Amino acid sequence: MKTALPAIGKSSRKRRETVLVMAFTLPSLVLFVMFMIVPIFGAMYLSLTKWSGAGAIKFIGIDNYTNLLHNRDFWISFKNSLILIALHLIFQLTLALFFSYLLYRTRPGMRFFRSVFFLPSVISATAIGVMFSLLFNADLGPINYTLHKIGLDSWALPWLSNKTTVLFVVSFIIIWQFIGYHVVIILAGMKAIPEEIIESAIIDGANTVVLFFRVVYPLIKDMLQVSIIFMVTGCLKAFDHSYVMTMGGPGVSSSFLAVFMYKQAYSRQKLGLGSAAGLVILLLAFICTRIINWIFYHKDEESVT
């Protein structure tokens, strides 16, 4: 015989569930507040001050932000970060989509190649930076050596000392290293597509290209959104490769916003200005994430209507 649970039992169960949820989320919430939220407020305060890290902290209002607006190096780093984002969206996203679809459609060896693609992502950025510094060394490196040997002398440039090439070299390396990371994310999305949908599309005569654009792409949009957000926010905090290979130089030619922030805070010992730059990065990451979410949401809305 079935009997309805008494109301008091429901509320007690709900309370127990709430306690359980709290018990599980509270530790991470406390850590998140301690190590993310509190430092953000700390940085907000510091960004309104002039401080070298020692001695008295001087409150200067929004002077650091005004300084950023008139700082040539900040705008070059800002532009470089935007170029890095654009290059990521054009090349890294396209290549990650291509490779993940290739792996998805070519089942034999998929696991092996997935690991191969992912491998560079787990290597330290410092090691990658040092390795590519040697490869691109115009005087000792194998790239220019090969170019000279095959008669392409005019192509043998001082890659890391040339203002025009250095940004693209550093960007190329970052793009190369993390393609596999996005391949894994996008591939996970593809693997979640029910097999029957793919089979029926093939029975209906869809070729590989049609299958991708009409079936796969619409069904992996959520994963793409995640991937793009990681790409863009990763570009905004890009630091290691640029710092290891060129220290952001020559000058600030290969400096990104995070390199600029680090140099202000540590090399120039201007913690206030560095904090202001850090908050600009945070704000940009927030704005970019909102825009990406809006674009994907907007497209979804359009497709529904």
Add this chain to the structure above:
Amino acid sequence: MSKKVNMKKCVGGVVLSLVMTTAMGMSAMADEIPTIRFAHQDTASSEGMQVIVDTLDDYIASVADKYIVEQEVVAGDDLKTKIATDMASDNLPDIMWYWGAASDAGNMIDADLLITVDEFFEASEKLSRDSFKESLWDQITVNGKNYCLPVDNLESNWVVNTSILDELGIEMPTTYNELIAVSDQINEAGYIPIAMGCKGGNPGHWWVDSIYAQYEGSRDELLDISESWNIDTENFRKTLQVVSDLREANCLPQDTIANGDWGPYWALFTEGKALFSWSWAGGIAGIGDNFDWELCDMLKVDETDADVSNMSEPYCGAGLLINKKSFNDEAKRAAIVDFVEWYCSSEFQAVTFINDGVVPTLVDCDYDESQVDPIVQEVVSRNSTREGLITHMATIPNASVWADYQNGLDEFIAGTMTIDEYIEYVQDSLESNRE
């Protein structure tokens, strides 16, 4: 009733254990030995450094019954980042191996975080100002005072690859114009006239200062920077013009960023790819015998009357800094004095000289000459009677300006900034940081 008894027992037990714990804690505190934190950059990166690190560890172990030394080791310029972070979090180590000029330690000095060496000497029975070679103090004088006990004393020299001279059948150039004259021949043979790069200012700023020092009056200009806050002098412009001419004549590596910093530029020479280069004695001792080479004078700037046979470029800009707050802590002071006395002792300086080519800073340092690398010995004796030049690193009065000086120099030496742009960049930095 029995519940009440149990409760009483329970409370009694808790109180008893609290009392015991407190008593034990207090007794431990009474016997507690001080702990001092020592930040430095000595890592076992070579056989020689391994000996130095072992000697340091042995001493720390030997005094463990009197005080504990916690080592905080960060190699290279990253030590600056560590100290900046420690400083901002009011967690400065008690003793720091650090760069002592205003360009690096200026903020700590301005914030009154360090003791002067004289305060230390007052507390020390073993060391006094006279214990150290007098010539060393110039590079670490800030506002007329010394805060750094000099221990990192390096001698440098220029070197020439004589195998390349023999192969090309050319006389050794002794001036920059002579080098420019044979630059094409050297390049065509696949060699680089001067192995020099500049990333983060290193080692390019040392080279630029070796040119600047040859102009009459440059020493006074450098010593005056903290007063004049001016870098735009005729001598400095002429210096940059020499650098620019050399770059135009392909006397430098094509890629001065990739070949910048301490390892890569030197690899060009040690790999036999360059005719000239410059390094510290320890580096020169490691060249090996894959090709013939010899020590030589720095190249002369043709338009000057400088006597390069009497010039050297020593460095003693780093040493031990002592945290004022820690030194004023009675519980720590004796430990700090003892450890610093040992670190500056003849015994430890002999170990660093023999194993890493760091020249003793003490007037009287006993070491077994036969154990010192003969090349290091030769560099030291060669420079012993020469006049040591002063550098921008020792005289630029502010960390921000020094960072901008180095940053701009990377760009200038790479050829992506003109002389005017570079001077304007550094001068702007000097003016905006002048307070």
